[in-house]
Amino acid sequence: MTPGSPEAVIALSGVHAGYGSTRVLHDFSLTVHRGELVGVVGPNGSGKTTLLKVLLGLVEPTGGRVEILGRTISGGRETGRRTRRMNGSLRRRLARRERARVRRTIGYLPQLQAPPALPITVDEAVLLGRWGRYSWLRRPDSEDRRIAAECVEMVGMAELARRDLKTLSGGQRQRTSLARALARRPEMLLMDEPTTYLDKSAKADLMVRIIDLHELLGITTIMVTHEEVPGRDFDRVLRMEEGYLL
């Protein structure tokens, strides 16, 4: 980082990724700076979800380099073939540790799904976003619960906090999901089609909330979607198609 330039939170360079023999992302390079709100628009199957999974460390790229908050979660320094091979396993171990660290700093909104079979209330669902601060024998403490309640409030779900997810509309479940992502107190938010499947007014409502919260909290955000996004509210809107950034 050179003095005066905004800090790069996400830096992908020449990333190739896919599932087994299915290649999805090709030579993908993208830099996102701290505080940016970036939209990534592309048709179904263009690799948007895969891009987010690469950032989350859930899909391991076959080539290129992924850096998040200055940590290399995939692909290391390219210092010639020999050293690369010699340090392969060590580098992979390091990358795994870095991925675990990075995940603690990411708030993730998965694509909207059917509500789970297991009953869960809004406030408990949001509390789960703090997993990592508590885990195994360490239970969520009052601080975790306070932050969760604050985030429920922030997305306007306070009145519905004790309701079961199954009894909520898609828009309300997406707001819960947003609160859960925020409860992580994340350095960045990754949103996968947050407004898809919502009706027109719920879509508009959520979009306004996302934009307002971004304004308020300044969290670096990538939102991927196959629909148009309101370009003037976003710092950048990128387009991708068939795994290529246009």
Next chain:
Amino acid sequence: MSDIIAALSIPVIRHAFLGMLIAGGTLSLLGVVIVSLHLTAIRFTLMHIGLLGAAAGMSLGFAPGPGAFTLVLVASVVMGVTGKRFSISASSVMGLFMTGSLAAAFLLLAIAGVPAMDVFGVFAGNILLMTRLDLIFVAVLGAAVITVFAVAYREIELVLLDEELARALGVPVDLVTAGLFVLVGAGVAAALRLVGALLVDAIILLPGIAALRFARGFGSALLLSALFGLIACVGGFFGALVFDLPIGASAAAASTLVLALSVLLSRLKN
């Protein structure tokens, strides 16, 4: 009443009572896992594998019970280790396993010259044949179930709710799923011993289904399934003593009753 106390002083009956008590209060928790992870096909397959185990045991000249028990336990460990691949292709692979293990069972029996119908003993189970070792196994398994749920409460909750999200948060999903698979398998094996293959569901599935109709969250789902499991197993046990019925069948009837009542009540509530 004094009859019941007298009955409980007989070691065999006391073992049976303790077995049902522990299983009812602990193995019933697995029902919540089975429903949430859609493992109903897997537990059905395990019952078929149990039949193969029984056949193998008998062909080798042992009793069918321990054979069934051992093979189900082995299968569940294998399942836990291979983990995900198993659950993904569930229904297609399961069909293969079910018919395959049945075919293998009958072939084995034919070759060994054992009358095929004897193997159906494992379907009925006989809790009064339960040995001290069986009881210890049920107790250890019960303790393991409680411990796992206590230690990994939030992790299990996350995996049951949304595996993808759990992964993204950093939960070791494969480890948790493997552990749950092994517990479910061992639970089926234990229930097989207690009430027989056909009534495994009475202990490890029905209380969970009933609990999920009322539960407000993961915690209350677990508590309620333990409660319903206890009612079914202990109630079934005493029902069997009072009305002179087989314990397995009586517990299964009690469990069915609990589920039927819960369906009725939750209908009324809405």
